[in-house]
Amino acid sequence: MKFDVNLPIWLQVMDSLQTDILTGRLPPGSKLPGGRDLALNYGINPNTAARVYQELEKASLCETRRGLGTFVTEDLERIARLRHELALTTLSDFLAKMARLGISREETIRMLTEEKG
Amino acid sequence: MKFDVNLPIWLQVMDSLQTDILTGRLPPGSKLPGGRDLALNYGINPNTAARVYQELEKASLCETRRGLGTFVTEDLERIARLRHELALTTLSDFLAKMARLGISREETIRMLTEEKG
DNA sequence: CTTAGTGCACTATATGCATAGTACACTATT
């Protein structure tokens, strides 16, 4: 994984895990890698990896049990709601950015429809 | 203007000015505020403001003349091309983010069409 | 010539991020 120099690494790794949790690629209740393993996986420092799990816990997406590890929350309702909210803010941020570039919603939708994928 | 804590201030101010330049709200050849005034406008430090103009010059969006000030480039072709490129990457980043959330392009377009504005 | 506005080059301090390394406490397994 390559990191954006202008954003904290812990935030970028956190976003990555968060997305996997919200989409179910990391199922509720499943165990995440240990802090030291997570550091190895992403090529970062164990301290930075620990920060990732602390922030995920703050966001109520994980639960940490000392001596056992960190686990994906089993609060399905929270997962679903967060996924929906993230989709909405992503969408509205995108529209705002295009509007600031002077591109209307109609034109945006047109570009989106014709864009190659 | 409120700043995102996780991004350098100079980058956020630079983005703001860049957008104004690309859309013509800051016309080619026009004079930008002096470094000290820019600092006052945004409530930031003069050193940080200076950094903004240095980066805008690196991006070939401004030209700085010692003792005179900083001016928007008159290279219309470059402005147009950068605006187009920025729109395309914004669009493709957006689609990628939605895809990572498990939302297809069709569904994305549907949300976009129905979203209130 | 003087003045005001400007870019630019410094010094210095404080903070957050990321790194490296060490140590300790808890849990389950053997």
Place this chain on the structure above:
DNA sequence: AATAGTGTACTATGCATATAGTGCACTAAG
């Protein structure tokens, strides 16, 4: 009891960011 894996808490260093303040060189206008 011993071990391995885990979270947690430290110290320390280096770097970028952001702040504050000072001074100097250049330009245009009075």
